[in-house]
Amino acid sequence: MFKTFPGGVHPPEEKELSEHCAFEVMPLPASVILPLSQHLGKQAKPLVDKRATVARGQVVAEADGFISAPVHAPIMGTVKSIGRENNSNGYMKEALVIIPAKLKEDEEAPADVTMPPLDAETATPDEIRARVKEAGIVGQGGAAFPTFVKLNPPEGRELESVIINGCECEPYLTRDDRFMLERPDAIVSGLRLIMRALGVQKGIIGIENNKPDAIASMQKAVQGFDGLEVCALQTKYPQGAEKMLIKAVNGREVPPGKLPLDVGVVIQNIGTAVAVHDAVTKGEPSVTAALTVTGRGIRTPKNLIVPVGTPIKDVIEFCGGLTEDAGKVIVGGPMMGVAQYNLEAPVMKATSGIVVLTKEEVRAREETNCLRCGKCVDACPLHLLPTRLARLAELNRLEEAEEYGITVCMECGSCAFTCPANIPLVQWLRLGKQRVITMQRSRKADAA
């Protein structure tokens, strides 16, 4: 029996479209759009002016505040503009646009900027933390939390283990799978650096059993290292969610409103471990994104390494373009990703995939009344009552929604996936959640 958590759903996996495609490095795009806010927390502060020439790897915006991360130039070039541009979350955000510089005959291209390599075996916790901060690494799982913050737990926390999230539970995506096959030693090295930074003796790599090759590859890679192990998990969505992964791996439940830290665990993504390894041992800042470009709406699915800031349309073009019947372009996975309307939006540090569904696949279904079938209740990994919460949100009965735990919902979409009546449960839950949070804030303000 493989370990897992109760609840969850089994969306069609569709990994075969791209799982055998080794990473390719994409050529430089004609321009990159570099959002200053590629992470959770405060947007970075630009350090360069329009028309400045920048080297690849040069810091072009510095972290502003504790929860923030610097941004580096992903290509050598000239800053064309600084202003608001579309990003793939659907908002306009401050961004630098950099175009490759036209160099004069005798002019030499500025060399790539890297940081001095450190010895992975002797780097101290402080050195590791400083390097991760300097390199601008953010969590690769979607939320894009600055990794350095996670390596800096509040004083007095008893930490027990680091879990590397190798589930890749989002259907279609295969980038983590490729990383585990192509760079297993970098992952192990990154994990050990993270463990050292946190002073933790135990490291676990959780992998779903639909990736047997990755499991074998990682099992081989951890051999000979004390305290490291691979944990094979039953394939199920959303096992990559932090709370679900911890439950699956060691049976602990993170209480509502608490963090993995509170049960002694820090979780890092596969891509993050690789980035930490590269930053420490090679001095590379976070200037590329590894992503899967896949789906039946794309001509040639691939796993790619692209400069951060590459417009989505260039990436799609590189993969042979959209098919005639492409109907929806999603950045991220098909369960939690964001549908795009503007393909000029750029790939960001935490972008894990571009999935293109065909018109046939996105055919919208009619909504019917709730059948009270309870399928959404069975599916919710957090044991909420999605049908009830959606209804309370719709009726604006916020106090009751709060009591039923609406703020706990992580918007994983398992409930909406499973609903035969096609009720937009997640939309209602999001709306209700926002309203309840607003209500809680004003309550707090009133009390103060």
Add this chain to the structure above:
Amino acid sequence: MSSVTVTEAPNERELLLSTSPHLQSRWTTKQIMWFVVLALLPSVISAVLFFGFAQLLVIAIAVGFAVGTEALIQYLMKKPIAVSDGSAVITGLLLGLILPPHFSLVFTALGAIFAIGVGKMLFGGLGYNIFNPALVGRAFLQAAFPVAITTWTIPNFAVDTVSKATPLAALKFDGVVTGLSSMMYGNVGGSLGETSAIAVLIGGVFLIVTGVANWRIPAAMLVGVIVFGGGLWLIDSSYPTPLFHIFAGSFLFGAVFMATDYVSSPITNLGMWIYGICISLVLVLIRVFGGLPEGVMYSILFMNAFVPLINRYTRPRIFGEVKS
């Protein structure tokens, strides 16, 4: 799902915009309903087999009037006509199958109209009814035409010991025990679709294996009937055995097709267990101590009334929450 189609000049393409999740399970309301209809077919076949082709007419009338009533009410209330979702077809089929053989066609039609009109639409339609509409229809007929609805016919292929009466009535009023194998095949007296345990079980296994019906409610009813029926039988062996409880009358049909009705049953897992066990408790009490031979209909209707309460008090513990 609400979505916008945007045509973006630079891409010259229509892309659909809607929020995650972008994938959906294969289940739709319609598909579920038609799977239930499929699951009822073995019972329809057994009805024809044991009581003759005329029974198809009873069932057809029940279905026709159920669908017609729903469409008419939706039309009059200026709501979209949604009978193609299949739920009214199911109500009609269920009602038809729980009527006695050769039941009056006029009464059948009245029952179907009442089932949909009062049992379903009065509450607001699909998803809002508290009681199982088919059982509401049947309860109405029981009240209005008590004699007609307890008039049984001898089935085809009847063996000598089988009387017109249902096995439960035979036991209750005459002390005659019907053989288990007859109740399995269905060549005993009783309502159209209920006499053949095999036919019901085929449908039930189909529904549970495909994931349409939740297995917890039938399982809970089985546990309940074994515990309560078996307990009484252990105390006094003149009471029916648990096996008799299970195979006689409409226990199986009720467990598979009536108690599992999504709308009128609980949505929480614990709630489903409580609901199923309580149905069996009420059922055994009615069968053993009540004035009626059968009690499945009443016990399910009775427990339907408690479903909102059960849902309320069986809210699952939220992940990670420590209940005080």
